[in-house]
Amino acid sequence: MIGLCVSLAAVAGYETAAGYAIPVDATFRRILDTLKAGREVEYGYLGVRRSGEPTGPEAATGQGVRIEDVVPGSPAHQAGLRPGDRITAVNGQPIDDFDSLVLEVGKLPVETRVRLDVLRDGRSMSIEVVLSKYPVRGRKVVTERPPAWRGVSVDYLTGVVDGTGRPMFSALPFDLGVAVTDVQEGSPAWQAGLRPGMIIRQVGPTPVRTPREFLEAVGRHTGPVEIRLADQPDQPLRILPSGS
Template identity: 45%
Template sequence: MSTSRRTILAVLSWALLSCSLFESPNQAAAQEHTGLEAAAAIEQAMIDAIARCERSVVAISRVRRDESEQLAPEPGQSDFVPNEFATGVVIDAHGLILTNAHVLGGDEFAQSDFFVTTIDRKTYPAKVKAADPRGDLAVLEIAATDLSPIRLGSAKALKKGQIVIALGNPYAIARDGQPSASWGIVANLARKMGPNTSESAGESRPTIHHFGTLIQTDAKLNLGTSGGALINLKGEMVGLTTSVAAIAGYEASAGYAIPVDDTFLRAVERLKQGREVEYGFLGVWPMDLTASAILQGAFGAQINSVVPGTPADRADLRRNDIVVAVDGERVHDADQLMLAVGRLPVESLVRLAVVRNGSLVELTPLLAKFPVRGQKVVTENENRWRGMTIDYLTSVLDGTARPNVPLGEGGVIVEEVAADSAAAKGLMQPNMVVTHVDGTRVQSPKQFLDAVQDKPGAVELRLWLSPADRPARTIEAE
């Protein structure tokens, strides 16, 4: 039993027992009745909250497709064993399920099938509508039209000590779709997910939650509870639970949930549409201040280096500058700077308060796109034109596929080219960088699409292959 449970039960027990020690029999009976009423009220609030939400929680199974000819058991059969199990939350009556992106299986995603089991014991095949690896969120879609969407609350008002309830599918016991419940308190807020020690140094913290977003709770979150609902006593979801700590081998009593806040809601809305979730990118390597500086009252994130050609460089942010605030909100360390910028949408104009050589200056960079890491899934791509998909040049900043193009050159990178499309016939290939459209420089997908929007005929694209090789490609109308 967790510390918070013992504390709550101890308080209730003391309320019942103390009356017999210090009060008269009549007073003791009255106090006991009051104590029982208080306990019953808490109990009933939990029962009501669970009843209000459990129809919105589903079980998810991931099965790796068998390459042999032998038919694998289907969901519902007693010998059905998924490769991975998790939880999901209904966010739309017409079959949209929210879960964690890490549930999709990473490298095994393309060879995996997904199934969703509802509380009505119905199992549906599911397809992935969109996935956001940086936010660790994904939306699945099933052929159902009568689901019960969960009511979303807000994590902004959460306080340490608040009672919360976790609904999920621990150890895949929800084969019949019946979610299990555990309860505890909000132990802390703005917690950081532990680094992924299996990743390379540059990718040890691939999600925004590694910089301090998470709700910490002592509600039991075992394997399989990733993608479940963390609810308050009103029956509102205030967080999406993740068992990634249990997967990584961290202390089992520490459970975490992604908070329902503005960043979460923005991401979920994009995923429901099948679109990519994009995060702001400044282009700096920040570091914490020295311990002696902090003891003297200093705060902020010191810039260790600036990537040439990025928003930080164009805004004249310099090495050894100290960022002390982002959009008026104080920044205490490097992680807070990364989080404050990363939460903002791409092409946000952000105000940075910077201490430089003892003076305070304000800089206003226009954010680019944070590099994509992990399994991105998009079914509705906005940045498609004549069979090719484009993206920000910074989207593959640290990837091996990125051509050696100075970011200061600007442009957009070609992400995909459909076979037999107009772009393919124009000899466009993935990883090419387009810097001009009919002589007009473009710096972002929006600028590119605006430039080609009213051009029904052939369009000339200027490429950057090397400083001395900037050929043109003509893309005919489809």
């Protein structure tokens, strides 16, 4: 198999049908393998907002894409990107407009370390960024979910959306912690007071910013664990082991 052919489901009389060919490359295979395993497909997230410049092939200037704003706490912010910077390449792949930037970043897995070529005040530089998770709108069909710890499941702050499809925590720094996405009723986490929508900032003395960091931190404990929330850092929740 070298590609996948698809067609636009056009509305008769209103739209023109079009066909597309998607090549089977490393990104395609990663997504396909993830779907076959029943897991959620995740896409890389940088955390920059576009300028008012036009986008698309006609907008290509060879000068990259200009950053209008950097999302607080995002991977871009943590790496030191600034408004006014121009991103000219991602891992050596030239960037001509915002669409190509989203494509190159989005096809990479979460927590990938990428090299950005940047123009700042006429000077060229390279900046390394560790990507977070892009927020995907709509219903997710997943049969193999990450394991819950004592009844609680968490996700990246950048990857959680509300009922309208908007990022739930877009007004907060994304390095604040991890989002609680589900709590099994009656579980130790539920009994301790954890609920979906809360933000876990710390496990014991350890700050956590990703689900992996959270699971590593709680995995070091076999007894009761103190969890600190972003909005109540001085009032830790004490989560007991199952069956206690």
